[in-house]
Amino acid sequence: MTLPQSDRPADRIPRRQALRVIGGAAALPLLPEELFANAHLAHVHLHQQKPGGEPAPLTVLTEHQARTLSAIAERILPTTDTPGAGDAEIPGFVDRLLAGWLPDAARDHLLAQLDRFDDRCRERHPDAAGFLDLNESAQDELLTEAQDEALAERNDRAFSRNPNRLHEQPFFDLVKWLTLFGYYTSEAGMKSELGYRIVPGRWDPCVDLEDA
Amino acid sequence: MVQIIERKTWDAIVIGSGITGGWAAKELTEKGLETLVLEAGPPIVPERDYSEHTPPWQMPYRGLRDRKHQAERQPIQSRAAACDEWSGKFFVDDIDNPYSVGEGGQDFLWIRARIVGGRSLLWGRQSYRWSDLDFGANARDGYGTDWPIRYRDLAPWYDHVESFVGIAGQPENMPQLPDGKFLPPIAQSCMEEKVREGLDRAFGGTRRFTPARVAVLTKHHLGRRACHYCGICRRGCISRSYFSSLNATLPAAEETGRLTVRPNSVVRNLVYDEERDRVSGVHLIDAESMESIEVRGRIVFLCASTIESARILLNSATPRFAEGLANSSGQVGRNLMDHIFQVGANGNLEGLEDKTTFGRRPNSCYLPRFVNLDGDRAEATREKDFLRGFGYQCGARRGTLWQGGIGQPGFGADYKASLRGLAPWRLGFTGFGENLPNPDNRVTIDPDLEDRWGIPAARITMSYGENEEAMREAIQTRAAEMLEALGAKNIRTFNRNSLPGFAIHEMGTARMGRDPATSVLNGWCQSWDVPNLFVTDGAAMASSACQNPSLTYMALTARACDYAVRQMRRLEL
Known part of the structure; x- marks a missing residue:
């Protein structure tokens, strides 16, 4: 066609640079199926890698608080034929919420109530260093007590996960919610308990429940 | 004011790289034009920025979002479901990109993505043709002005874009929702098949429950791979299985060697040459350097x-266009529309307790409009309380039990076992309803508000009216009656009175029409006032229909590009 040539040396965006600007589009040309499969798998692989070996250091919780939380979580969702919440990195998750997510009132409430709960464990069992030190039936007894208190405190109100209402939630409910959410979004919980696959690879509109 | 004037004159400048800008780039470059695409936001690098395979346990807040950041910088954007912990980075910063809401209007939610690819990275992907029920609507009832085109004008362009996009869909032979060039549909679940049969029986085939038509590949297509059902398209798609500018049109444009994308280029205004009566270029602010730059082009x-x-x-x-460029009609900014939604009903279905689905599909189902139809169905489907119509996005699914776990008393091994498994099938209908064009629903400029780049901000004044209110009632009633006909239990209607803007289907602010006195664009999306200026995004729409609009935007864009290049060849621009 008879359009004027428009390449002039004075252009402020040289073509080389402009090509880079689309970035990924240029780096990922349209591909035949087989080659694309490889690029795709590489990406899946990359995103399924753990970011590093050691978990990030705690910034708010003490080591003792972290271990206590993990032990409570394990009693709420214990190891059965699938991993328990003790394997779900609950302390790391809660620590990040405490550091950057929870409103101040909810953060203070959770930390204070966690310590209070542990204090009560020591009152009941003066020989023990806290919840961590108790056997399972003693732990369950104290958690049942906390659950009963929560029930009375809530007085038929439902748990609210609204961040600005979390400081009003009873301790047991708060820890139970953190445990449930943390477990069912953890690698252990999602893969083992929920059978979650990052890349299912196909859609089947009708399968038997037991095969899912 | 302009600090730098670039000497090059581009054959075409495209403002925006979203779903229509991507199409304009592809069509214009493939027709031989050296094309500059201006994008206000930064580039996206799929390998780095897509996160569809990043599981919750690798996210700092496991999907609970960066709440404090969102409260501070994205109080509006974060109301959109897609603006989550993974995809929040694709949405604009509300502090840098302010707008105001005009007196007398409802709150308006303006959900935006300023990135290369725009909202095409985030869209719902549902893709439906409009029909003459839609293109004839304004002429029929007198709201708005008549569309200058009819379905026959757009049909070949629907074919054209669908062939490239790849739409998974099932032909249904319904005049109000024309069939297209489909890839194989994504099969409905076994429960949804029963729903389809049940509704066909109960309503004589007038309420058709069909797999949602989506711009997602069910087989390898033009160098893009079939969907692998990971289920979270809005986080990106490394296999390019859903359609976006970044996944499809921009790479195609790039292959011509005639595409240049300039990201971080915030457009301030178009530059109008009074003597030639043409747009001569675009004045932009470099988002990073804050330099003020003018680029020149033959068409925009x-x-x-x-x-x-x-x-x-x-x-x-x-001086010639004191009320805004290309605005001799006074219609620029007016007739802003969106779809009403967040209204409908749901209920539990019994049976198939031992069945579920495998994989996470990128769609659900659709139930096309069945009220206020035209032709020989007009009488039987006429509604007395409202004009126009609505369709439903719908589907039957089984949720996980653990999500209700906090409401269940107890803890321990038995409690954990009780949370295993799936809830009963729940069938939901969410209506999407047409919004009448109304000149008082409009965008103006707020004289007291500027964005981060010193550009005067938009003021949006919009309210839904009585027609939309009446339609909300019908959307709930009709959904509930379908659930009843299917024998559903625990039926619940809902109406969250979605604010204008929240369907993110905004359109209408530079409408096409037949008369320069009452419309901004002619039948080719060309400005009546300034012949080398085309507007081919949602602004061009003369009415809103009730179907998702993006496919129609794409077809209109491709058609306008074809026309523009033919006019250039005849030296008429």
């Missing part, structure tokens, strides 16, 4: 999105 395609395109025209006032 404005594809910045409905409200932004109106804002740019209104910010481009000149």
